[in-house]
Amino acid sequence: MSDESHVEARLAALGLTVPQVTVPLAAYIPAVRTGNLVYTSGQLPMINGALAATGKVGGAVSAEEAAELAKICALNAIAAVRSVIGDLDKVVRVVKVVGFVASAPDFTGHPSVVNGASNLLKEAFGDAGVHARSAVGVAALPLDSPVEVEMIVEVAD
Numbered sequence: 001m002s003d004e005s006h007v008e009a010r011l012a013a014l015g016l017t018v019p020q021v022t023v024p025l026a027a028y029i030p031a032v033r034t035g036n037l038v039y040t041s042g043q044l045p046m047i048n049g050a051l052a053a054t055g056k057v058g059g060a061v062s063a064e065e066a067a068e069l070a071k072i073c074a075l076n077a078i079a080a081v082r083s084v085i086g087d088l089d090k091v092v093r094v095v096k097v098v099g100f101v102a103s104a105p106d107f108t109g110h111p112s113v114v115n116g117a118s119n120l121l122k123e124a125f126g127d128a129g130v131h132a133r134s135a136v137g138v139a140a141l142p143l144d145s146p147v148e149v150e151m152i153v154e155v156a157d
Contacts (some may be wrong), residue, residue, distance in 0.1 A: 007124050014123060021083045022046045022076055025142060026119075030080035036092075036155055038084050038154035042100065042148040043076035044141070045069035047129025054144040061146045067116030070099055073149035074117035078124065085155050092154040094131040095120050100148040102141045108137040117149045 008018055010094050021030045022043065031040045045052040057066040074097075099114030101107075114135040119131035131151070141148050 005088040006075045006111075007091065010126075011075075011078075016075060018079050018082055018088070019047070019076060021079050023049070030082045033155070037095070037157070038081050038082040038092055038153050040077045040150050040152075042150045043073045043080060044145045044148055045072040046076060047072060051143050051145055053146055055102075055146055056102035056104045056107075057101050057113060057146050058109070061132045063109045063112055065109055066101065066113040066146050069145075070113055070116030070147045070149055071120045073099075074151075077149055077151050080120075081151075081153055081155075085125075088124075088153045089129065090157075091128060092156050093128045094125055094151060094153050095113075096152040097121065097131050098150050099133070100141060101135065101136050102139065102144070102146050103137045107137065107138055108121045110137050112132050113147060114149070116147075118134045121151075 028041050030037055052072055053061055053069055055061045101110045101113045101115055
């Protein structure tokens with residue numbers, strides 16, 4: 001029998017693997033558990049320790065590219081959750097997602113960008129991946145990242 005969780009198997013069917021947790025850029029930890037909730041820190045679209053893209057959405061980065069970057073952020077958030085609970089099958093529900101979009105002044109498609117993260121969470125966790133959400137436009141993000149995603153998940157003991 002494999003040690004892979006059902007969640008990781010669903011991600012593998014999409015051609016994805018849960019990465020190692022990204023090393024924090026400052027004085028924080030990737031995720032913290034309190035009671036039955038796990039809160040992740042904001043996750044950037046890091047791949048193998050490097051930012052996948054830089055720039056403003058609606059400028060140098062298209063909304064479609066940004067949605068793919070949000071998906072990477074969500075995968076990194078899943079990794080942060082796994083680092084705290086071990087087995088992703090312990091996730092009862094994705095409760096809340098907050099997506100930040102560094103955008104050009106006239107860009108208003110923030111929800112479609114954050115859909116990249118939301119859709120991945122639904123695919124990974126099924127109905128338990130459907131969540132409350134905020135999609136927020138900001139002037140800038142760390143390292144000139146186009147997107148950042150954080151989430152709160154409920155877990156079983």
